Amino acid sequence: MEEHIFNIEGLTHQYADGTFAIKDLSILIQQGKKIALLGNNGAGKSTLFLHLNGLLQPTSGTIRFKGKKMKYDRKALLSLRKQVGIVFQDPDSQLFSANVQQDISFGPMNLGWDRNVVHEKVQWAMDQTEVTEMKDKPTHFLSLGQKKRVAIAGVLAMEPDVWLLDEPTAGLDPYFSRQIMALLDSIHHPDKTIILSTHDVNLAYQWADEVVVMNDGKVIYQGDPVSVFHDEDILMKAHLEKPWVFEMFQALLQSRIPGEKELVPRTKEELLQKIETEKIY
Structure with a gap:
C-alpha cells in the first residue's frame, strides 16, 4: 500500500482582501x-x-503530513x-x-x-x-x-x-x-x-x-x-496547450489506426524512435 505524504481535506484559504485562493480542495499526494x-x-x-x-494556515479544512494533522506552533513548524x-x-x-x-x-x-x-x-x-x-x-x-x-x-x-x-x-x-x-x-x-x-x-x-x-x-x-x-x-x-511531442504523435497517427495499447511517446527521443521503428509517417 502506497503511503500518502499529504492528505488534504476541504482546504479553503481566504486572503485578507476577501479573495478565495483555494476553495474546498481535497487531494491525496503519494x-x-x-x-x-x-x-x-x-x-x-x-x-x-x-x-x-x-507558511499559510487554512481558513478551513485540514492538512495531514505523514498521517499527522499539521500544527502551527514553533516546534511543529x-x-x-x-x-x-x-x-x-x-x-x-x-x-x-x-x-x-x-x-x-x-x-x-x-x-x-x-x-x-x-x-x-x-x-x-x-x-x-x-x-x-x-x-x-x-x-x-x-x-x-x-x-x-x-x-x-x-x-x-x-x-x-x-x-x-x-x-x-x-x-x-x-x-x-x-x-x-x-x-x-x-x-x-x-x-x-x-x-x-x-x-x-x-x-x-x-x-x-x-x-x-x-x-x-x-x-x-x-x-x-x-x-x-x-x-x-x-x-x-x-x-x-498540448505538448508538442503529444501533438506530433497524434498527427502522425491520423494515417493509421493505433494499437489497443498504443504507447504514447513523452520525449523527443521516444518519438523519434517510434517513427523509426514503426514507420509512422
Missing part, C-alpha cells in the same frame, strides 16, 4: 511521486505550496520545514545572506548539523547547481537565473523529504533548465517526493509521474501525464 502542478495564473498553485510548507523544502518562484523572497555560500549554509546550520557536515553538504549542493565559482559573490549582484540556482542549492543542502518548487526553470536558459531537471531526477527516489508548479506543459509531460491541474482554487484533474491532454474540457478550463 510519497515518492514526481508531480507537476499545472494551471493558469490565479489558479491557486502558489497558495497551495505555502500551505504545504506551513520547525520539524515540518526540515522535511518539506520550498523554492519560491521569486528567488529574492528566499535569498538574504551576504554572499552565496552563507545563504546556502543558513538552512543546514539551523538543522543543528556538525560544521563539517554542513560544509560537505553545502559544497555538494554548490557543485550540483554549478554555483561554486560564485560562492563569495553577494547575492544581490546575481542574475535572476543565478539566484534561482542558489535558492535551489539552499534547499538541496538540507536534503528534505519533500521538494516544493514554484516555476523552478523560469528565468533559466535551456542549459541550466536541463541541468536543474536532471538534478531533480538524480535526487528522486521512493522516499523523496517532488512537486513542481510550471506553465511549461512540455516539461510536465516529459518529466512527471503524475499531473495535478488546478483551476479557480480547485483540483480539476489528478492522474497520469498522458490522459489529461486527451481531455479538451480540462485543457480549455486551465488554459493549457
Whole structure:
C-alpha cells in the first residue's frame, strides 16, 4: 500500500482582501511521486505550496503530513520545514545572506548539523547547481537565473523529504533548465517526493509521474501525464496547450489506426524512435 505524504481535506484559504485562493480542495499526494502542478495564473498553485510548507494556515479544512494533522506552533513548524523544502518562484523572497555560500549554509546550520557536515553538504549542493565559482559573490549582484540556482542549492543542502518548487526553470536558459531537471531526477527516489508548479506543459509531460491541474482554487484533474491532454474540457478550463511531442504523435497517427495499447511517446527521443521503428509517417 502506497503511503500518502499529504492528505488534504476541504482546504479553503481566504486572503485578507476577501479573495478565495483555494476553495474546498481535497487531494491525496503519494510519497515518492514526481508531480507537476499545472494551471493558469490565479489558479491557486502558489497558495497551495505555502500551505504545504506551513507558511499559510487554512481558513478551513485540514492538512495531514505523514498521517499527522499539521500544527502551527514553533516546534511543529520547525520539524515540518526540515522535511518539506520550498523554492519560491521569486528567488529574492528566499535569498538574504551576504554572499552565496552563507545563504546556502543558513538552512543546514539551523538543522543543528556538525560544521563539517554542513560544509560537505553545502559544497555538494554548490557543485550540483554549478554555483561554486560564485560562492563569495553577494547575492544581490546575481542574475535572476543565478539566484534561482542558489535558492535551489539552499534547499538541496538540507536534503528534505519533500521538494516544493514554484516555476523552478523560469528565468533559466535551456542549459541550466536541463541541468536543474536532471538534478531533480538524480535526487528522486521512493522516499523523496517532488512537486513542481510550471506553465511549461512540455516539461510536465516529459518529466512527471503524475499531473495535478488546478483551476479557480480547485483540483480539476489528478492522474497520469498522458490522459489529461486527451481531455479538451480540462485543457480549455486551465488554459493549457498540448505538448508538442503529444501533438506530433497524434498527427502522425491520423494515417493509421493505433494499437489497443498504443504507447504514447513523452520525449523527443521516444518519438523519434517510434517513427523509426514503426514507420509512422
